[in-house]
Amino acid sequence: MRLLRIFFTGMFISFLGTLPLGTLNVAAMQIAVSDGITPAMYFAIGCLSVEIIYVRISLVAMDWVRKQKKIFRWLEWITLLIIVALAVSSFIAATSNHETKNIILSNTLHRFWLGAAMSAINPVQIPFWFGWSTVLFTKKILLPINTQYNSYIMGIGIGTFLGQCVFIFGGKLLVERLNTNQHVIHWIIGFVFSITAIIQLWRMLRHKDAAEKL
Numbered sequence: 151m152r153l154l155r156i157f158f159t160g161m162f163i164s165f166l167g168t169l170p171l172g173t174l175n176v177a178a179m180q181i182a183v184s185d186g187i188t189p190a191m192y193f194a195i196g197c198l199s200v201e202i203i204y205v206r207i208s209l210v211a212m213d214w215v216r217k218q219k220k221i222f223r224w225l226e227w228i229t230l231l232i233i234v235a236l237a238v239s240s241f242i243a244a245t246s247n248h249e250t251k252n253i254i255l256s257n258t259l260h261r262f263w264l265g266a267a268m269s270a271i272n273p274v275q276i277p278f279w280f281g282w283s284t285v286l287f288t289k290k291i292l293l294p295i296n297t298q299y300n301s302y303i304m305g306i307g308i309g310t311f312l313g314q315c316v317f318i319f320g321g322k323l324l325v326e327r328l329n330t331n332q333h334v335i336h337w338i339i340g341f342v343f344s345i346t347a348i349i350q351l352w353r354m355l356r357h358k359d360a361a362e363k364l
Contacts, residue, residue: 153301156291156292156301157301157302159292159305160301160304160306161305162305164306164310165310165312167310174197175317177193177236178197178265179320180321182319182321183321187319193261196261196264196267197269197310198314199262200265200266201307204275209294226354227354229274230347232268233346237343238340243336244340245333279306
């Protein structure tokens with residue numbers, strides 16, 4: 151019963167944490183719209199695979215994670231550059247006279263590895279899970295036991311996948327219902343990425359980076 155509680159706690163937190171607009175879920179939505187559901191699912195699985203590895207590391211090496219301020223700072227700048235590149239790529243596709251896909255998200259790299267790579271350089275999830283894990287440890291909901299860690303991580307993986315599916319299937323369904331052409335979709339997603347980049351830069355300039363949240 152305790153393992154089930156930990157499983158559903160991890161799943162619930164992960165699902166809700168995936169729902170706010172972010173680089174990964176918007177990218178998953180665009181891949182679903184431009185390339186199809188299956189590539190988007192591979193992308194989501196790649197994202198969650200790296201996320202659960204990060205969570206596992208943070209659980210067993212909290213002190214080490216807390217000290218990696220410079221790494222998180224560099225990852226934030228890299229993430230910002232990628233978001234800007236995604237926005238520019240979407241705008242280029244939107245202004246093209248032909249049906250053009252986002253050149254970054256629609257490259258030859260398998261979508262699983264694309265998701266894994268984008269998730270690996272996304273520092274937001276590290277302080278997010280570091281904070282939640284600390285809360286669960288403090289409240290004695292999660293104990294430093296491998297079976298509980300495994301249940302917690304499985305819940306997180308499923309929660310992330312379900313949250314990504316909301317964007318994958320929701321975005322695909324919305325486009326089909328509205329019967330919107332690809333150019334309009336690229337404009338919309340380009341603006342979403344632009345807003346995400348502005349928010350990311352604002353947080354960095356306000357010194358609310360990942361390292362300071364640990």
